[in-house]
Amino acid sequence: MKRNYFTLLILLCVNLVSAQEKLELYFDFSQDTPNEKSTEKLINWLESIDSIEVSKIEGYCDFVDTDEYNKELSLRRANTVLSYLKATNINVERAEIIGFGENFNQSEVQSENRKAIVYYQQIKKVVAVDPPKESKLSKQITDSKVGEKLKLENLNFYNHSDIIRRESRPIINDLLNVMKANEKLKIEIHGHICCMIEDTHQIALLRAKMVYNFLIQNGINKNRLGFKSFGSAKPIYPLPEKTEEERDANRRVEIMVVSK
Template identity: 45%
Template structure:
């Protein structure tokens, strides 16, 4: 007899009022630094359906007006490209402005070196999804797993340098959700891994990806006390880095589930 469950999933209706996110830059730089990338990826990992409507660039007062105007626009362009690569919806007629130093400056100079992302997010509303059969592949792994086992979440893919899950991987998240619903005593750690980087590089993206899976389960009413997440960067590769081919890169770029309690 097939097993069916009814789940309450998060869908989106309407738009909220405009919100903003500030991304900060190093002195006299327009490239996104580690903290800026982490800020954006953490925002993306919250999993809302964003639409970016405005991008405003700012600088501190050091340098000429002309230089700062150009630097502000370069910062905006850097953020714009990162958002597009991360598959975040950007309004076609987005308002882009570089204020340079021509605004009310903060006494804290670090706060003046920024890009402000103005966006809307669709309102989350809980609705009942039609009954679906439970997926079996990951469920079978969990059935035979014991405490301490590490299970790969197959076919979970993200956009390049992003924590946004590609559309074709959404059924895998749903399968994990089904497993968590069917096994109410199961406690897990969600582990993120990346490929192709030097072992001494930070774990920003891998952490954001693990958090994205965690947030998906939270939004769908899984108790947060049953879960944790951690990014391991490239510290635990299956194949040595640099990888020899694309297949090895795919193996290293993964999400794994550690069974903590069952």
């Protein structure tokens, strides 16, 4: 009987909700999309969170223009943030959207009044864990030959950055597990970009180095690793790309099997 209770407990999914937290984003004058600094903050936040539920999004404005206009603008700001969260599969089903306009206790610094605040809770889940299966990447490594290049499928980045998209985090963890399981495996990490003929900001190098550093930080000996940038010299789709899917495909990381 005790064993049956234990099995049932493992199979149950239990949600443990933590205390409410908040994210503040700021906007330029009369704009309904976050400014450059807050956009970067939003991207970093999306990469740092795991499982959350958004309870409320509030929009605010400075006192310039009419009360009616500011009310409408504050709602647009809140709904813009809502659309970003929906696009990244954040749980916003029960989120309350409020536009305060200029009717709140305003700061004397007007730029601090042009904002949106996201209220959210972390959700921890205890779920049944299936026995591990051999991943696609693991099989590719097993079947590969020395010198062969393998694309890390779906390891995608935000444009003009070395920040991995939220949905791509399992891919880099899979690479780490493959490296740990194959102690003789040595690889060279290749970074690629989209859109630009010249990689003036060395984004491709930063992407390759990001994967390199991630592996080292998680216990992989640096003697088993190397990294290299190809910029936009070897695109999957010709430049300029026609769709966001093509841009996602071109800003990628590949690995070359050095020895195994």
